[in-house]
Amino acid sequence: MKNFTTPILVLFLLLVIAIVGNIILSTIGIFYNSDIFNTGIYSGTEASINIKLIFIAKSFALITFIIGVYALINKSKYLIKRDFFNLKLIKGFSKSGKLFLxxxxxxxxxxxxxxxxxxxxxxxxxQAYLNIDSKSLYIMLMIMGLFLLLFSKVLSKGGEIQQENDLTI
Incomplete structure (x- = not known):
């Protein structure tokens, strides 16, 4: 189980680099009127306020996703220790689920x-700078969020049952 820690951290780092890098490049393009993707769109015009607000909301959603993944990875040490009914693990799954949702x-x-x-x-x-997402991925995030919330409820109930079982012995 410990063999999974390093690849997970490497993938998380790549995820953060990709998302933050894309947000930085898009910020330069949208807010500083720079055609860094060579789209040929810019002819001295500034991005509309609609595009800027949409970009800010999407960036907020992606950063929230990163925080949710971090919260999930942070609690993986309890999974490695096979401490499945630990309250911190259950709360971590619940927090990640809410953030993903x-x-x-x-x-x-x-x-x-x-x-x-x-x-x-x-x-x-x-418009080229708003292509930092996919609608199907957002739907998948919602499904994962609901699954993590459900899983935290199952682990919580399992912890209660184990505690009752330990008391009867």
Whole structure:
């Protein structure tokens, strides 16, 4: 079980680098009017306030996701020790589940707003810099969040049953 710790940390580091790097590049493009992706969109025009707000909401959702993954990894030491009914592990699963669910909902809603922004307002300014997500991934995040919340409830109930069983012996 300890063999999983290093690959998980490496993958988490790559996740953080990818998300933060993408947010930084998109911030430069949207807020500083720089065509760093060479999209040819910019002709001296500034990104609309709609695009900026959508970008901020999506960035918030992605950072919330990173925090949720960190909370999950942080509590993995209890899994390694096979301390499945530890209250800290259960709370960690619950916290990660809530963060994943929240991140998925915020990301999905902002993705829908982005689509409406394109359709209704024909606002294509800086659209290339909003491509930092996928609607299906946000749905998967919501499913994972609900699963982690369910799993924390199951572990909590299992802990209660084990405690009752220990008292009867």
């Amino acid at each position: 929240f991140s998925g909902i915020v990301g999905f809603i902002t993705s829908l707003i982005e689509i409406l922004n394109l359709i209704i307002l024909n606002d294509f300014s800086s």
